[in-house]
Amino acid sequence: MTPAIAATAPRRTRTGAVSMLAVAMAGWGTIGIFARGADASPLTVAAWRCVFAIGALTVLCLIVRGFTRSRFTRRNVAFTLLGGVALVANWVLLFAAYDTTTITITTVSYHAEPFFLVAIGALITRRRPSLRVIAWLAVAFAGLLLATRFIRLDGFAVDEGTLLGASFGTGAGLLYAVMTLLAKYTDGIHPQVMTLMQCMLGAVVLLPFADALDWSGTGWRWIAAMGVIHTGLLYWFLYAAARRLSTVTLGAMAFVNPAVGILTDILLTGTIPTVEQLIGIALIVAATLTITLRGDEEEAAGMDRQEGGRTGLGLGSSGRG
Numbered sequence: 001m002t003p004a005i006a007a008t009a010p011r012r013t014r015t016g017a018v019s020m021l022a023v024a025m026a027g028w029g030t031i032g033i034f035a036r037g038a039d040a041s042p043l044t045v046a047a048w049r050c051v052f053a054i055g056a057l058t059v060l061c062l063i064v065r066g067f068t069r070s071r072f073t074r075r076n077v078a079f080t081l082l083g084g085v086a087l088v089a090n091w092v093l094l095f096a097a098y099d100t101t102t103i104t105i106t107t108v109s110y111h112a113e114p115f116f117l118v119a120i121g122a123l124i125t126r127r128r129p130s131l132r133v134i135a136w137l138a139v140a141f142a143g144l145l146l147a148t149r150f151i152r153l154d155g156f157a158v159d160e161g162t163l164l165g166a167s168f169g170t171g172a173g174l175l176y177a178v179m180t181l182l183a184k185y186t187d188g189i190h191p192q193v194m195t196l197m198q199c200m201l202g203a204v205v206l207l208p209f210a211d212a213l214d215w216s217g218t219g220w221r222w223i224a225a226m227g228v229i230h231t232g233l234l235y236w237f238l239y240a241a242a243r244r245l246s247t248v249t250l251g252a253m254a255f256v257n258p259a260v261g262i263l264t265d266i267l268l269t270g271t272i273p274t275v276e277q278l279i280g281i282a283l284i285v286a287a288t289l290t291i292t293l294r295g296d297e298e299e300a301a302g303m304d305r306q307e308g309g310r311t312g313l314g315l316g317s318s319g320r321g
Contacts, residue, residue, distance in 0.1 A: 017244035018292055021253045024237040029260030031230055032103045033268070035095055037222035040211065042095030045223055046088060047206035048213055050199040052227025057196040060232060066190035076188045077197075083182035084198030088205060090175035093168045101165025103265070107148050107258045109169030111141070114251030116177035121247030124181070133248050136287040140255040143283025146276045147262050180250060184242040191239035192232075199231065252291035259284045 038045050061067055070076075097106040114137055122128050186194060213220040242250060259281050266273050273281075 013244055017241040018249065018253065020237040021241040021245065021250070022256055024234040024241070025253055025256035026260045027234045028230060029257045029262075030264050031094075031226070032098060032106070032261060033264065034222045034226050034230065035098045037219065038226070039217075039219045040213075040223070042092050042099055043206055044210040044213075045095050045226070046091040047203060047210035048220070048223045049091065049227045049231060050088070050202035050206065052224045053199040053231035054196060054203060054227075056228040056232035057192055057199065060236070061190070061192050061196055064190070064192065066193040066196075070190045070193045071188035073188060076186050079182050079186040080189055080194050080197050081201060083179045083186065083194070084201040086175045086179035086182065087198050088202035090172045090179060091202075092206075093172035093175065097165045097168035097172060100168060103261075105165050106169045107261060108144060109166040110173045110176075111144055111254065111258055112170055113173030113177045114140070114254045116174050117180060117247050117251040117254070120177055120181055121251075129248055133291060136291050137251060140252065140284050140287035143280040143287065144255060144258050145280065147259065147280030147284065149274065149276055180238070180242055181247070183239045184247070184250075187243060191236045194239055195231065195235040249292050252288050255284045255288055 035045060040048075094106070094110060097109065118129055118133070118137065183191075183194065189197075213223070245253075262277060262281065266277070
């Protein structure tokens, strides 16, 4: 293989991973609408989401031969189950936040998670991200505050009861960061099999506390869609991409989620975006593209090598997708 071809292979792999992650984040930008449509308690939504996801993932695992392509070592299984606990708890807290406060407050508080992700990743690798990366993440978060109109040009917009909902959202974001890092270091289990194992764990833990579904209504259809699309498909994309990207890139791409969520809300309600929202979305796009496309390729590569080697967790950049 010539040096030119050898150099383009990792670049193509990274581009494909970024694309998969972008699709996952964009898809999750619609989760608030589905959660409201489900019209059920947070525990019920999370539990039945697991059930519907199990059916879809079982079929997908058989189609792609995920079971035979996986290596079930003690470490891999332990990391997967720990990630499952974080994942399910993240869902419960996130849906509780949607149920307690506004989508805006939930979105802002939840998306402290890119900072959790980068901070925990830096602790693991013992390598601090550059000031440029931190600055661009701050720009993206500032854009989030403007796009959600949490901060307006005429001041702040905080509703009563915000503290509890924001606490739920922040806790969910922290758990998401933990779950993503565990997935990053779980090399050997196929991403779809990993998600299936975690959903089985979630169903066993949560179903005894969940309400029965009302099959005569439409709420169960929203939950089923979350199970098949937002879980079965998009978590496959996330876990496959997480093994190929640095924590910096994973953190930056997370801001695609709220940007799409805000745009979806604007399109569905027919409202005209405000100046704050347009500025905020522009800042999110600029920061995300700067970190993921302009660079950090050298830094990301260095972080990936340290994250896979120095920690002794055996992560390979060619993790099974």
